[in-house]
Amino acid sequence: MRRKTNILILVLVALFCCALVPAASAAFTADSTLADGTVIQPGTVITVSITGLSNTNEFGYRITSDNLDVTENTVRLNSVYVPFDFSNGDVTTTLSTTKGISGATTLVVRRPDGSEILRESSNPITLGANIKKGTYDVSMSGTRSGGQVGINYAVIGKVENVNPANTYDLSFTVTGINSGSITIKVTDSGTTRFERTYTVSQPPTPPNPSGGSEGYGGSVPAAPAAPAAPQQQAPAQLAPVQGTTTTTATIAHNEQGQVLANYEIETDPAAGFSSAVSIDVGTTAVMGPGTPNAGQPVGEISVTPLDPATVTIDTATSGTFSFSGLAIECGPTGAQFTGSPVTISFTMTAAQWADAIAAVNGNIAAMTIQTFDPATNAWVEVPTVVDPVTHTVSAQVSHFSLYAVFYKSGAATGVKTIGELAQVTPFQPRVTTAAPAVTPAPTQMAPVATPTQQGGIFDGIINWFNSLFRKQ
Known part of the structure; x- marks a missing residue:
């Protein structure tokens, strides 16, 4: 009897102990549309989809590398979208540089508006900052000691306010890297649920079109093709203006790719001309079909002034175009914009403007911006406004590619008449600020947009005289 009683007591104790031990959290799964070993470019959006995540999970993501060739001294994770909350006081951010950096490493985390929520300098860095659902920009910088750079960055903590039935997409882009590889790992209480390595490389130059080129590198023209109207050819190898660098900007956006602020980036002044790319808040910026990350938000934009010797065209027949020498490459190539167009502009110096006026015989309507279409190996006109x-010569565009200023040689019909100048549509200067863009009324002489002769010369003269009296 006593033996049975002891057994019963042991069973009750065992049941009581089991009740004290919390049930193990259900495992979640993680996956990505980017296969292991995929070659990506700086600015490529990396998305990891997590399914089955519960509030008891300890979720972690880690980014490591030991062979980065960095552009400057900074590696950036741009538009890091965290799709859930971490529990307050139960999340840890760590960073260490494993090679290529001497002394302390600086970690800075910013909100899309640029305000800092975290800054620390040490090596290694371990912080307990709270992280909530949202978009962040992360930069890791230090003093280069030569050679390749190694990093180990991680965020680990318990999640809250999640539903196991939902799928959560963690996404970010990596910039500041010329080449190397990065490994992305997702863990569940230390157990690896996802691990993939991607090779980072610079985007390729446009392919060499048929017909040869007189462009950069002194390539030999190909044999003559069958008789046909010659196309304007893209260069065999594009190159930036010597002594210039590419200008870049990190784009803050939501999950759908809508831009959260106004952005304007300008070419390096050393190029000898000024060109700018402007994107308005609310514009949806995603990678287009056929790109490695089709449909994904654009995390970074860039503009590079091109050496005119590497941009060639064929002007053998009348009605074609002559090249102004002003050209830029906007990146990432294949980015598409909806909701609001992007503005591309070229501003000339006084000497360049004088040359342009001479090239079009005074007809500024013969100045046009064109974009290169790689599908046809041809330059294509886009609607252009001249101020x-x-x-300034500007155009509104819906995608990124090569853009250049050309002159319509066949359309140059001489200096405009007084009647033509009197009937032009006023140009509205575009102003970009940190708030939504504002268009002020012009206070100077109205610039010329592509004019159309709607009345006779005498109507034009009358309108011109009326405008003079109105100004008085």
């Missing part, structure tokens, strides 16, 4: 006051 003779600021010497």
Whole structure:
């Protein structure tokens, strides 16, 4: 009897102990559309989809590398979208540089508006900052000691306010890297649920079109093709203006790719001309079909002034175009914009403007911006606005590619008449600020947009005289 009683007591104790031990959290799964070993470019969006995540999971993501060739001294994780909350006081951010950096490493985390929520300098860095659902920009910088750079960055903590039935997409882009490889790992209480390594490389130059080129590198022209209207050819090898660098900007956006602020980046002044790319808040910026990350938000934009010797065209027949020498490459190539167009502009110096006026025989409507279409190996006109006051040629575009200023040689019909100048549509200068863009009324002489002769010369003269009296 006593033996049975002891057995019963042991069973009750065992049941009581089991009740004290919390049930193990259910495992979650993680996956990505980017296969292991995929070659990506700086700015490529990396998305990891997590399914089955519960509030009891300890979730972690880690980014490591030991062979990064960095652009400057900084590696950036741009538009890091964390799709859930970490529990307050139960999340740890760590960073260490394993090679290529001497002394302390600086970790900075910012919100999309640029305000800092975390800054620490040490090596290694371990912080307990709270992280909530949202978009962040992370930069890791230090003093280069030569050679390749190694990093180990991680965020680990318990999640909250999640539903196991939902799928959560963690996404980010990596910039500041010329080449190397990065490994992305997702863990569940230390157990690896996802691990893939991607090779980072610079985007390729446009392919060499048929027909040869007189461009950069002194390539030999190909044999003559069958008789046909010659196309304007892209260069065999594009190159930036010597002594210039590419200008970049990190784009803050939501999950759908809508841009959260106004952005304007300008070419390196050393190029000898000024060109700018402007994107308005609310514009949806995603990678287009056929790109490695089709449909994914654009995390970074860039603009590079091109050496005119590497941009060639064929002007053998009348009605074609002559090249102005002004060209840029906007990246990432294949980015598409909806909701609001992107503005591309070229502003000339006084000497460049004088040359342009001479090239079009005074007809500024013969100045046009064109984009290169790699599908046809041809340059294509886009609607262009010319401002003779600021010497600016601009166009609104819906995708990124190569853009250049050309002159319509066949359309140059001489200096405009007074009647033509009196009937032009006023140009509205575009102003970009940190708030939504504002269009002020012009206060100078109205610049010329592509004019159309709607009345006779005498109607034009009358309108011109009326405008003079109105100004008085």
